[in-house]
Amino acid sequence: xxxxxxxxxxxxxxxxxxxxxxxxxxxxxxxxxxxxxxxxxxxxxxxxxxxxxxxxxxxxxxxxxxxxxxxxxxxxxxxxxxxxxxxxxxxxxxxxxxxxxxxxxxxxxxxxxxxxxxxxxxxxxxxxxxxxxxxxxxxxxxxxxxxxxxxxxxxxxxxxxxxxxxxxxxxxxxxxxxxxxxxxxxxxxxxxxxxxxxxxxxxxxxxxxxxxxxxxxxxxxxxxxxxxxxxxxxxxxxxxxxxxxxxxxxxxxxxxxxxxxxxxxxxxxxxxxxxxxxxxxxxxxxxxxxxxxxxxxxxxxxxxxxxxxxxxxxxxxxxxxxxxxxxxxxxxxxxxxxxxxxxxxxxxxxxxxxxxxxxxxxxxxxxxxxxxxxxxxxxxxxxxxxxxx
Numbered sequence: 001x002x003x004x005x006x007x008x009x010x011x012x013x014x015x016x017x018x019x020x021x022x023x024x025x026x027x028x029x030x031x032x033x034x035x036x037x038x039x040x041x042x043x044x045x046x047x048x049x050x051x052x053x054x055x056x057x058x059x060x061x062x063x064x065x066x067x068x069x070x071x072x073x074x075x076x077x078x079x080x081x082x083x084x085x086x087x088x089x090x091x092x093x094x095x096x097x098x099x100x101x102x103x104x105x106x107x108x109x110x111x112x113x114x115x116x117x118x119x120x121x122x123x124x125x126x127x128x129x130x131x132x133x134x135x136x137x138x139x140x141x142x143x144x145x146x147x148x149x150x151x152x153x154x155x156x157x158x159x160x161x162x163x164x165x166x167x168x169x170x171x172x173x174x175x176x177x178x179x180x181x182x183x184x185x186x187x188x189x190x191x192x193x194x195x196x197x198x199x200x201x202x203x204x205x206x207x208x209x210x211x212x213x214x215x216x217x218x219x220x221x222x223x224x225x226x227x228x229x230x231x232x233x234x235x236x237x238x239x240x241x242x243x244x245x246x247x248x249x250x251x252x253x254x255x256x257x258x259x260x261x262x263x264x265x266x267x268x269x270x271x272x273x274x275x276x277x278x279x280x281x282x283x284x285x286x287x288x289x290x291x292x293x294x295x296x297x298x299x300x301x302x303x304x305x306x307x308x309x310x311x312x313x314x315x316x317x318x319x320x321x322x323x324x325x326x327x328x329x330x331x332x333x334x335x336x337x338x339x340x341x342x343x344x345x346x347x348x349x350x351x352x353x354x355x356x357x358x359x360x361x362x363x364x365x366x367x368x369x370x371x372x373x374x375x376x377x378x379x380x381x382x383x384x385x386x387x388x389x
Contacts (some may be wrong), residue, residue: 132183196377198225313348
């Protein structure tokens with residue numbers, strides 16, 4: 001969202017800015033009183049009244065007495081977002097699982113559809129057609145059209161929704177945004193899955209108070225989303241966050257990118273399968289189930305995942321030294337790691353990272369949003385545009 005209006009800004013632009021700020025506050029922060037809105041947004045009460053009254057007339061919000069009312073006197077009314085008044089379609093295209101969700105104003109999930117495909121099966125055209133059908137059926141169920149569409153996909157994504165590169169999927173060169181926009185008759189925003197995971201954690205997860213954070217995603221490969229000074233860092237062509245292609249073991253295993261010893265050859269999904277004694281390419285749920293079984297056996301978890309934990313720590317040291325975040329969030333398969341493994345890797349960073357020692361420690365945590373992070377991030381990507389219109 002842009003900064004506050006400056007002197008000389010037209011009145012209609014000021015109203016639009018104030019309306020966007022109020023909508024964002026209610027969408028992310030939830031119900032609150034008019035007085036709280038005025039204090040948090042720095043607006044006078046008459047401005048808040050005009051904005052709330054206009055949104056109430058449009059059915060976007062309602063006002064009602066809090067169920068937790070205390071004390072005597074006239075009760076304050078809470079301004080509550082109405083989820084069905086504004087909703088977006090959020091899509092998470094994974095390697096094995098695709099999810100389509102209708103997410104309402106305020107973050108409530110109004111409905112979902114999803115399906116599993118064998119890894120690498122199906123063409124992009126087939127999958128895009130299924131996504132379009134799922135979106136239309138959700139709209140029929142809700143009785144209105146979405147105000148925006150956000151899509152999470154693995155790979156390098158241009159701002160126009162064109163997928164540059166998608167390892168282990170047949171999506172390289174596919175204009176996802178253009179195709180889905182034609183199918184759904186709505187503007188479609190497309191983002192890299194790890195970048196949207198970072199957006200989700202920064203908006204609704206563990207990183208809401210962090211100005212600088214890194215989200216590390218382990219799916220088939222390893223990706224990262226970077227928030228710097230509360231904004232997404234994308235770089236040239238969307239290539240920021242290719243954390244999996246740090247070379248950590250020269251002469252190591254070959255990587256699909258053409259190099260050897262990339263970080264993702266040591267901590268990607270196949271590496272995790274090897275560490276667990278499972279065949280490479282094992283179903284995702286089987287891998288997560290094995291990790292959960294180790295959660296109650298910290299010593300056994302550290303024994304079986306010792307080498308994996310060491311390589312995880314080495315990569316995290318490099319990330320912390322390079323980017324100096326306040327917080328690193330471990331997502332996707334890393335979110336399912338036993339606590340003992342996460343704690344061990346975090347301790348390695350505290351001991352061996354110059355930046356971590358200099359600032360008194362960098363917090364490293366598993367994502368509390370887990371596998372929901374990408375669908376939440378896709379929804380927030382769509383809401384960012386929809387609420388500013």
